[in-house]
Amino acid sequence: MAYSIKFHVLTLFPEIPRAFFTSSIMAKAVQKEIIAYDLVNIRDFALDAHKTCDDSPYGGGAGQLLLAEPIEKALYSLKLRKKRVIYMTPSGKPFTQNYAKELSKEKNLVILCGRYEGIDQRIIDSYVDDEISIGDYVLSSGEVAANVLIDAVYRLVDGVIRQESLEEESYTNNLLEYPQYTRPEVFNDMRVPEVLLSGHHKNIAQWRQKMRLIKTLKNRPDLIAKARSEGCLSKEDEKMIEQIYIGEQDGPNKNN
């Protein structure tokens, strides 16, 4: 039990999360025994010889629902006393970076993937701790949503990614990340901003903070309001925001 977190994925299509657990940085984290995973095929717990896992909903309506009994048996097969059970669903609470941080502290995360029209409500009522949505749209499967959740969570677990890489990412202090550049210095007549070549750390940090504010104001003004209400903006940030607004009134590209 050396791992920091174990993902138990209950699914009808284990090949979808398996591809994720066996690739790239995740595969390395598994190899280093920081992350563990367990793919449980709900179909193995079907009650009949045809391995039926779905049926039509009471009350009528389109589509099929996943049956309660195979899911319950699959959950019992985990033999876990302490666990957090998540059901991926478009009608769940919105998934955010803070939610990912919270989940990254768990030891055993059980992730239930729906299909068709979803699952029998009695499973949710009896066993599910969190109903989570990855966005305001409807996917055809919970496996894709589970992969998104697992990806956002595992990279926050100690030892998976260098801490510095996580510190200035988007959503830190409710702001988005600043623009980044690598070689060459000139690409299609576009130069890397001079300040980044200056080696002047304070100026670079100031420029990055300003760019963070500009990007957030442009793409996610709702986050600026959140940053303000949560006390994430300093007096200097507020001054920069004022300057950004004034710059906009003066004409385009005043902030570069």
Ligand code: SAM
């Ligand atoms: N009938 C459901 C509804 O209207 O809320 C939609 C079911 S959807 C077609 C099938 C499965 O995909 C769901 O059970 C869920 O596991 C998954 N899913 C779809 N969209 C999702 C989202 N935005 N977030 C998380 N899971 C989602």
